[in-house]
Amino acid sequence: MQNTLSQPKPGESYLLWLIKIVSGVLILAVLIIHFLVNHLFAPNGLLSHAEVVAYYRNYPIVPIMEGFFLVFVVAHSLIGSRSIILDLRPSPAVLKVLDYLFIAVGLFATAYGIWLLFAVINFGV
Amino acid sequence: MSKLHAIVIGAGFTGVAIAHDLALRGFAVTVVERGPIVNGTSGRTHGLLHSGARYAVNDQESAIECIQENQILRLIVPDAIEPNGGLFIGITDEDMAYREKFIEGCAACRIPIKELTPQEALRLEPNLNPKLQTAFTVPDGTFDPLRLALAFAASAKSNGAVFHLYTDVVDLLTDGQGNIVGVKAWDRATDKRFEIRGDIVVNATGAWVGHITSMAGISVPITPTPGVMVAYDQRLTQRAINLLNKPGDGDIVLPQRRMMVVGTTSFTIEDPDYVPVYEDHVQLMIERGSNLIPALRQTKERGAYMATRPLIGASAPGRSISRTFKAYDHKETDNVEGLVTITGGKATTLRLMAEKTVDLICKKFNLNIPCTTAETPLLSYRKFYVN
Amino acid sequence: MTEEKWTVKFVIFRKKGDQPPRYDSYVLEVDPDEYVIDGVERIWAFHDRSLIFAHACHHSTCGACGMRVNDVEKLTCITKIRDVTTNGGSLKIEPLRNFPIIGDLVVDMTRMYAAMDRVHAKAVHPLSAAPLEGEGIRPPKDVPRNNGDEYLRLADCIECGLCISACPVAGTAENYLGPAVLAAAQLQGLKHNPDLLDLVDCADGLWRCHSAYECTAVCPSNVDPGWRIMDLRRQVVGERIKRWFVKA
């Protein structure tokens, strides 16, 4: 316990928080569209590999939407996880390591997801 | 020469003010208090910063002290005070019969008052009893008891005073000839016992002074005199409202934060350690309070509490500094060196009580150090905790 | 109040120095319309003089007597026994959480006072800054000023610490300013106090709040810290976005 508080320390600001809120709202919007579209275009569900591939190829808007969805979800999950970790009062050094880890996970997940989208669209070509 | 060490027993209003004054005048100060700051009578005061008008007819010495201290406290501790003034309102013909004496008394005590017509008074305070016949403005105020005391304690602490809270004085230390050289203390937070030695012990325990002096075989004629106060959950006026009559039960209603507080009654007891809140007293408060402010009846009770005034018996021995409060040098009264007792008085005059007590102590040590508490603004109450 | 008498078991948290904590039970006969602090004070007066607890004004103006009563933060001087237990029931009394324990029911709230100081929270407000709407009094604008001066009144926040004890995050985020402090910052407004912006827009400030609204649920003094924190967020985001376009 400190008698005098430390100076306001950076680490989380309105910007991260705003991104979290905005990405959250966008996820919700995309999810709603996703369910509507899924229901309209693929009424029987996407339960086989062939169906998924056909769906992605026939409606190019779908993989584009999925790509954005991925970015929003990854950003939201990482900022959210970071916020939970900040509640645990990590030391600045630990936070720094975690920040690099979060950035790495985010970049990797995004790259992997986009690669996967292309892999599905181009499957068997 | 090393500093003289004063041990102050009690961190009520008198104790903290004395600690502040002693520390300003260069004493090393240790305060020993069995509870937190102002847990006894002081914390449970009504919260009226008296203009003195209440005493202007029957007790002019008190009244003069009040108006002077009122003006000082407004300046030195503004962040514990609502300085919105007060009104004395006359409702019945009996109240009106008191009017002349009130005007004369306030003039004699130099308490600035102004008479208002009932219409003017109701315009200022729309919730007053509309049957009022006259009203006088007075420079009353409301204070927060804990923050008022903490401001003194914080200032004392910044000048080196040490506070042992939750620490009982279980006995006085003597030099073998009956003179007091310190206290035996029991820290109840850690359950540790220790001794503190000092050059002078100041017994500032208010209604409890007899408990301490009895440890030295001395009795002080104190009559613990509790009174009830009841808080209601709406703020209906901005000013303290007093009944224009001689002081009686339930004749002061004052605003505090979002509340109104009505007080008080008066009866005597033996042991002030625990006084129950009597139901009939609480009923009396709403009866009397709603005479001044009828809308009080539509409010909800928020809290009810008792505080025990330390009233000094009429045949008090020893040197009296004034009628309102007394400081005893037990060397003079009981031939016991090293112990000074201060009791009586009112919250509004806490600073003055400290000044007179520390004057007495300085005189004992042949010191000629003037009191500067009236000119010294107090630190924020938070500085008691935050260094 | 009535002549009614209840038998209530007070189960009190006890801790002295470095000793391990324990719970002591005391069975008291009480009037159900008494306040919880009255019972605690009677335990000290008649049963156990070693008990320590904080209290001062006994009518909710000082904020000293906050405790956890049956797991909920209460200002014990205005909490009637009737409202928190039953005849034959029990009352578990514990110190506030998220502050260091000095002993028994007493905690050290220095952390909060320091933070209140940091945002220079006012102890006394002009009436117009802390209005009393819906309070049975006419709005201040209808009332003439007091000889030309504005009326002052003691702030709503009594710095009792209940909100910080109830906050689910304050326990792990030790440097979080806390609800009372952010509420005090909101009350002053960023417009008039731009220096508060950096203080609240940081990892120890506004963004530690996750909207559990426990602070508002336990606040005994009409502060509504939950609402104030949300409003402060709005102010901060607005101010920051404004600064994208207008250099401060």
Next chain:
Amino acid sequence: MDTPKKPNTRGILDWFDPRGRNVGGWGFIINRLSAIGLTVYLYLHLYMLGKLAQGPEAFDAFIETAKQPAIMFGEMLVIIAGLYHGLNGLRIALNSFGIAVPAQRQLLYGVVGITLIGTVVFGVRMLTAH
């Protein structure tokens, strides 16, 4: 007075202990639990979708295993968590811009209500689809 330095806290347990908590506190507890659950699910999901790149055999075999009751129960949990977290997020977002804070409790009841309705709808669909 020897002041101990450590605050009286139980750490992470304080996040999730619902005793004595009010409506908003429950909202927070479920929000945080669903956040952690959804995060774990998200990265598991991304990993599993990798099967799509491995071809029809791998993916279809995975879909077959996903039809086990235990997995379906898990999917149901994801839907509940997603619904709750999304709707409660909307509630907090609105509140955070100063909108409808005094109605936070009612909004939470609405969030829980819609989540329950959504759960029933999806549950029925899931059971009838297979």
